[in-house]
Amino acid sequence: MATTRERRDTGSLGPAPPESVPRGTLNEARWQEILDAAGVVFHEKGYRAARIEDIASRVGILKGSLYYYIQTKEDLLYALALDGHTRGLATVHEDEATMAADAPTRLGAFVRRYMEMLPSAPEYAPVAERDVGLLSPERRGHIMAMRNEIHRFLRAIVEQGIAEGHFDAALDPAVVTNSLLELLHGTIRWFRAGGRMTHSDVGEFYVALLEHGLRPPARPPE
Amino acid sequence: MATTRERRDTGSLGPAPPESVPRGTLNEARWQEILDAAGVVFHEKGYRAARIEDIASRVGILKGSLYYYIQTKEDLLYALALDGHTRGLATVHEDEATMAADAPTRLGAFVRRYMEMLPSAPEYAPVAERDVGLLSPERRGHIMAMRNEIHRFLRAIVEQGIAEGHFDAALDPAVVTNSLLELLHGTIRWFRAGGRMTHSDVGEFYVALLEHGLRPPARPPE
DSSP states (O other): OOOOOSBOTTSOOSBOOOTTSOGGGOOHHHHHHHHHHHHHHHHHHOTTTOOHHHHHHHHTSOHHHHTTTOSSHHHHHHHHHHHHHHHHHHTTOOOHHHHTSOHHHHHHHHHHHHHHHGGGSOTTTHHHHHTGGGSOHHHHHHHHHHHHHHHHHHHHHHHHHHHHTSSOTTOOHHHHHHHHHHHHHTHHHHOOTTSSOOHHHHHHHHHHHHHHHSSOSOOOOO | OOOOOSBOTTSOOSBOOOTTSOGGGOOHHHHHHHHHHHHHHHHHHOTTTOOHHHHHHHHTSOHHHHTTTOSSHHHHHHHHHHHHHHHHHHTTOOOHHHHTSOHHHHHHHHHHHHHHHGGGSOTTTHHHHHTGGGSOHHHHHHHHHHHHHHHHHHHHHHHHHHHHTSSOTTOOHHHHHHHHHHHHHHHHHHOOTTSSOOHHHHHHHHHHHHHHHTSOSOOOOO
16 A cells, blocks of 8 residues: 655645656645545544545545545545644744744744734634544654744743743743643634634734743842 | 433532432442543543443442443543532632631632642543533533632732722723633643642743733832
């Protein structure tokens, strides 16, 4: 069996198509439709209960046609998880000025980049996180490595802030990192677009909360 | 069909047993074992994919024996959701002194009560939240009403803090409430007991974050 772990160089986040399929027959727009359908079906029914037939009929194609794109249902879950985590991982890229800035500035910039990314996450995005445990060990390991990269990035900023004296030295960097990622990522669980507030407004609340909330508690008067 | 929505007056959180079963034949310890097994199976397989047989065999009883306790698989999901949300709702009860205190004090006390409750939540607790959407409309409505009660309680504290001038007047109480509940509840998604930090340590981090993070940004010198 061909493995499907290589990323295509087209910028698509799906697994590489099985080797037996000539590339010319694959349609990128259709692949995205299939992924969206899989996301919706997994989200509604749960990954284990979802059937390939449900996904095919949502796209309006025959089940057999799906097998031009994937070999197993798990290929779809993996592609969705890669998609979501690639979107998350993109938010750790800093421009040079930000990279050289102090920790509160870098943290604020990260929160804003993350909140700018969120509106592009589909409604079924929680699937990519929730069902990662159902992937094969190798694929799960790859996704966890992406997740760890985001953690390491944020944790380094927290450690920098403590070293600089901008953040409270009593903070546990791992606890701060985990809970901040829950805070930011948790937005997708309650935020509904179209109301009074935008993602960016919510982001400014997070920035202010962290700006004041992570400071050393007692500062001697200057 | 008998409905099973009434709560028993024994303090148990399960749905009432079907009327046709004499109470004397039901065993509370066994009922808790069944609920735990259902939680684990729903957590691992997803609610839709879980089979009554899986739950029965985990408890070591025949599938038929399960029907002394429930009528449908949904009864188990509902009992788990009631259980989790009852645990959450218990954290909104304040003693008289706290009830009369200012908003930062009440908020800190709530965070501490919530973090004291978390260790009693089973590992499968996310099921109770995640799969609520799969309950029948009436049962889902009941669970959502419990959730709304927690929201209303916390939101009132945020509004009190703004009115008192302890919290930034620019805060949106709904955004603060939703994101704080994600922050607190999100702990179950990353925290593993037995390490350097306890739930209570993490709670103190949240208390400090909020104490400083929700204050009005610019305070004139006194």
